[in-house]
Amino acid sequence: MKIYEISKTDLYSLEPINEGPRQIFGRTGRSKAKGKAGITTQRFRCPTGPRKGRIVANPSTCNKPLNIKQSQKLKGTRQAKGSIQGARSSYTKKYSQASQRVKRSNLALKARRGKR
Template identity: 45%
Template sequence: MKVVEVTGTPQIFGKYGNQVKRRYRCQSGPRKGRIVADPATCSAPINLQKRQTMRNTRRKKQTIQGKRASYTKKYNPTAKIVKNLNKQVKARRRGRAIKFKK
């Protein structure tokens, strides 16, 4: 039995077009740290040809991709909703700060 099976995959929110959908953050496997739609994807085998193609594309489009992403995060209402929802998820997971009396 793996630790992931006991604790489960952390659920977060992600933007899909103009909708907010539930997503999962991979805890282990080759996609550790990546946000995916289905937890089973985390341990799926990687298609190396697709990976290399995407790396090359991202390298070529790096500047425009960064500008578009920052614009979207700043002005898109769906992106703002996702940001606030994930803040709430983080706060719930972390729990409230412990206050010590002096």
């Protein structure tokens, strides 16, 4: 007996299931001690969990519990220095060579994957 005799769905017309975090490119932070300023590395975008949509270094980070104390402290820091950080990050994204490489790499990945 063949599988198509049992099933009413056309198995060859089904699209592949893409689950799990999507691989993208990211850059490392500036660390003069390690000497790795602006290196392009592999990152992952979380599809589910409390960090949905966030870019993380390890896929296992997506479902870890949140640190409440740390998040409350960061909220206060953002209120105090949010505008400064926004200007600084936009400058980095615009003029940093590492950020430009990451941007081009991710656009190429997106084009290769096609629209979903």
